[in-house]
Amino acid sequence: MRSIIIALIVSVVLNIGYGQQERQYSQFMYNKLAINPAFAGALPSTSFGLLYRNQWMGFEGSPVTQSLSANIPFLDQRVGVGANLIHSTIGISDMWTLSGMYAYRLPMGNGFISGGLEGSIRYYGVDYSNNSLRADQNLAADNAVLVENNTKVVPNLGLGAYYADKSFYIGISAPRLLQSNIDFNDVLLISREVIHFYLMSGYSIEANEELFFTPQVNLKFAKNSPVSLDANLMVDFGLKYNAGVSYRTGGINSTLGESIDILFGMKVIQPLFLGLSYDIQIGDLGRYNKGSIECFLRYSLPGDYDVDVQNPRFF
Numbered sequence: 001m002r003s004i005i006i007a008l009i010v011s012v013v014l015n016i017g018y019g020q021q022e023r024q025y026s027q028f029m030y031n032k033l034a035i036n037p038a039f040a041g042a043l044p045s046t047s048f049g050l051l052y053r054n055q056w057m058g059f060e061g062s063p064v065t066q067s068l069s070a071n072i073p074f075l076d077q078r079v080g081v082g083a084n085l086i087h088s089t090i091g092i093s094d095m096w097t098l099s100g101m102y103a104y105r106l107p108m109g110n111g112f113i114s115g116g117l118e119g120s121i122r123y124y125g126v127d128y129s130n131n132s133l134r135a136d137q138n139l140a141a142d143n144a145v146l147v148e149n150n151t152k153v154v155p156n157l158g159l160g161a162y163y164a165d166k167s168f169y170i171g172i173s174a175p176r177l178l179q180s181n182i183d184f185n186d187v188l189l190i191s192r193e194v195i196h197f198y199l200m201s202g203y204s205i206e207a208n209e210e211l212f213f214t215p216q217v218n219l220k221f222a223k224n225s226p227v228s229l230d231a232n233l234m235v236d237f238g239l240k241y242n243a244g245v246s247y248r249t250g251g252i253n254s255t256l257g258e259s260i261d262i263l264f265g266m267k268v269i270q271p272l273f274l275g276l277s278y279d280i281q282i283g284d285l286g287r288y289n290k291g292s293i294e295c296f297l298r299y300s301l302p303g304d305y306d307v308d309v310q311n312p313r314f315f
Helices: 002-015 284-288
Strands: 047-054 064-074 079-090 093-108 111-126 150-164 168-174 196-203 205-208 211-222 228-237 241-248 259-269 272-281 292-300
Touching (some): 093 150, 228 259, 272 284
Antiparallel strands (some): 047 292, 064 079, 150 168, 168 196, 205 211, 228 241, 241 259, 272 292
16 A cells, blocks of 8 residues: 555656656756756866666655766867756656757856757656555556556757856756646646756865865755755865765755755766765655665766866866
8 A cells, every 4th residue: 555655646746737846966066967958068078977866765666866968068168068868767657858958158257158958858657567556456446546557758948057167156047948748648737847947056165275165056946846955065175085065955844954965076087086975864754764875977088178277176
């Protein structure tokens, strides 16, 4: 019966007309391309990223996300293109998103400002034949429950703007602007995709040549949903390692917020960066899970740039 309850909760979360629908990332500062198309081409050389997130471990049917990304600069970083393939599962639901990004960058002050455009195709699926779905009675006997498998494919468009120099960045974006119908039954129109707006920023403070303090924030807003804020403080040392702590607002019936996240990153070798995070749930949901883990891996191809000029920090 617990699986039925989880499936119903997931169905409400995914298909209700208003609410947070997009996946969250504790290491948003490394995974900007998933949030802001204007970040395409912002890295000094072609880079590939892998991400794995297991949210609310130990909770049956909890969200799991994997992603593969590519970020490619052209024409001395004046033009950038990017791509994201994201796969997420929650309970018996399945979601694939394929996105392509284009950005154009112009000099501004001591840095660059860019505008970005994103086009995407998203697949939604629900598998009622999944072995994890159990019930006390035959689901087919209940006319209120749809037991056939359902799928939906919807396109979308997004926009973003991003500014960065050697010590500061700020970006605003809406990756999915079209409020597409995501009802499996096209006769009805109860469920739509909701526009999510993101505002992210970070500033690196140099203590000495090998020690930097970097506060960063990621603000997310969706209609008829609470504003979600991730705020972290990272310490970068030796131009190779960083560590920090992050706080996320929200949570279920919690005045303390949703989670406290422990973050760690390192350059394994010069072109390879590894980021890890562990979220400690502080809301009521924390009683029923073992926290969340996230792993991010980025590989950058050699480029025609001076390593000392390349942003030595981790955003």
